[in-house]
Amino acid sequence: MSHPVDSDVSAVRTYIEQHRAAFLDDLAEWLRIPSVSAQPDHAADVRRSADWLAAKLRETGFPTVEVWATEGAPAVFAEWPANDPAAPTVLVYGHHDVQPAAREDGWGSDPFEPVVRGNRLHARGAADDKGQVFFHTLGVRAHLATTGRAAPAVHLKMLVEGEEESGSVHFRDLVEEHADRLASDAVIVSDTGMWAEDTPTVCTGMRGLAECEIHFHGPDQDIHSGSFGGAVPNPATAIARLVAALHDDHARVTIPGFYDGVTELTDRERELLAELPFDEERWLRTAKSYATHGEAGHTTLERVWTRPTAEVNGIGGGYQGPGSKTVVPASAMVKLSFRLVAGQDPDHIEKIVRDWTADRVPAGIRHRITFAAATRPCLTPLDHPALQSVVRAMGRAFGKPVRYTREGGSGPAADLQDVLGAPVLFLGISVPSDGWHAPNEKVEIDLLLKGVETTAHLWGDLAENWRHES
């Protein structure tokens, strides 16, 4: 079903080799801007980072580049139309803000003074996410140069936000405000990674998230457990019983309707996940945990990537200080989060959790439950033509079979899916050892250039194999 594409692997590599030094120098310049969105005293740096990127995208050739203000940090939008009006429109998503970093956290060098050691470029943001945003600049130039085009084979848009590391609090509003400008046939998120340096992978989905906080109120104040204990309901016991009832003995969530609509893995998807070289001991070390535990009938990777969960993020009630205090606590609370998978609707989840909780509140306990804004799950079918283009482009760049992963976490890309109605694809070249959010964050330079190479092949493949039917 796939057609040959017009990009040439060796021509692309030659082009990248010629421009590699300038590309890395430019990236280093951007990495020197400490665009830490969570720290108010770096607000000017975040703005400077947006301006720097906007200038570089103009230099790259994007005819339209705008810095979009938000209530918080600015985002950068760029657009480069294809000459063929029937070409598909692709929106690349990334972010230009970074996590906080300080030398004394354990960095071997200044986190905002990039250092190359062997194949590694160390700096805050090298992998998360400046490096992965930046490979698109050289990628589109390689695409043009090696195909002789004046414009990309697809309508190319980029949206690079400035608040991802501080919760993307204004992102949904931004996307809704500019929905017309952002309209696209597919979203390509370059803010993720691959399985391992020697195992190129594409991520095909991301879990969603519903979060709530449940408070149980018993006595009007803490009361004496000698005088009253054993004869009135204890809200801490009651909330523990609620939490305990969340899962059955097979670690399945017991809330009626919780699995309604869940898209089960196909046999093919299971096989594909099983092809990944998974080492449970190594995975446990990454999880800093001492055993695996989860829903019966599923492997560890299936559990974290493809199955919905109910997790306690925090629980509290009564006296938690040193020593003892013999009270029946006045109240107790639990913070729950539910990871959702394709087919699950956060509104439905909220409703059934509310009903299930209300049904289980003991007599004499008053309860309150509040939900935060939910994030929907994303899942791209394996046979989606755009996904197949990503897989082919990556395969040409890496010269290896590309395998499939998913993402267990939840991210703002789901807002793009929801508002724009476009499928979300993931193109990332970071590896687990890159140390996102940690000291000595780095990116593997070879992989960064494989990212460039992938996009150099991608736009032509997409235009060729996924005609926009309108």
Add this chain to the structure above:
Amino acid sequence: MSHPVDSDVSAVRTYIEQHRAAFLDDLAEWLRIPSVSAQPDHAADVRRSADWLAAKLRETGFPTVEVWATEGAPAVFAEWPANDPAAPTVLVYGHHDVQPAAREDGWGSDPFEPVVRGNRLHARGAADDKGQVFFHTLGVRAHLATTGRAAPAVHLKMLVEGEEESGSVHFRDLVEEHADRLASDAVIVSDTGMWAEDTPTVCTGMRGLAECEIHFHGPDQDIHSGSFGGAVPNPATAIARLVAALHDDHARVTIPGFYDGVTELTDRERELLAELPFDEERWLRTAKSYATHGEAGHTTLERVWTRPTAEVNGIGGGYQGPGSKTVVPASAMVKLSFRLVAGQDPDHIEKIVRDWTADRVPAGIRHRITFAAATRPCLTPLDHPALQSVVRAMGRAFGKPVRYTREGGSGPAADLQDVLGAPVLFLGISVPSDGWHAPNEKVEIDLLLKGVETTAHLWGDLAENWRHES
């Protein structure tokens, strides 16, 4: 089986009436000493309170009065031997320290400047416990004056500690150190109350207490619930499941062996408890609670007084701040207390709780459990001759039938029982409205004088009806 006693009700009343004014003046003087043991800047006041009491006991006629130092606040010991060496020895227990109190907490007058309003004497310590210690001074004098004795009919000892309101931390050591001096056939605790102003009662037992703290450790640090959630054990979920497993659906404790040896209520004891004018609505208001809840097959009073419990005093784990944090917590903990009743052994309880917990720790969770020093339960059989003497003496003083209660809390009196091997009896005249530990604490003056009157009858009755068999 009971013999007539030599005290005369009207003679006792006349004597008390004659000395009432001086008695109340003396008590007021003592109440002016702010003997707050929990506040270090009142340490000198606590010492002054002990010295004041020692002087007053000497003035009362006790031939031996000593102030016993501890690592903390001093206790007062007094001894007045009977002329008959075969007379039983009785140790009265109380405390001379008080709870903190400040005008701005809501007091209508200075908490350390006693005020009489109608039948009520308001001051910190009026009921808890200076008033109830002090009625023994006039009581023994009335006993002597109205019977023409030179010494009490029993070997009378008093131990008035100075740290009850700050946890009696040195009390056990004090009792063990002076066990020979404190040796007695019965302990009479005057630090409790009666059911109501118009319902004189004696308390026949007190629950014991075992306390532990259980920690569950999962990942080495909080981990991302998106990346790992659903595939590793969550210690907060695990501790909730442990807590939920503590009770069955009948609110009975499920730990195997928990009820081993429990002294069940006799039919007579159940009848006696049922005779109390119990108003559940009023009780719930006192408990500041909205429903009763407890072990099936037992009334509310049976639950708080006669049944062992497992209660959560505190629970905590993960993120408890505002908003959300999507983590699988590194750890969670619960503080549990077990109220114990006669027949239960705290060492056995500790062992079975440890075993039960260890059996329920999921794979991948490491646990730690620590127990605090336990307090044993006390229970005096209804037919104990000393208890019958207390009931008769109280009945003569009040001119009403005396009913039976128990105490759901746990107290240092259990140390006296354990170290001295003597049964613990309770003689208290405080009523629930006295406001222990609260602003505007008061004692009903009429009831205080009924306390005097009760002891004026008690010592003769005890000597007559409970000969020391040695």
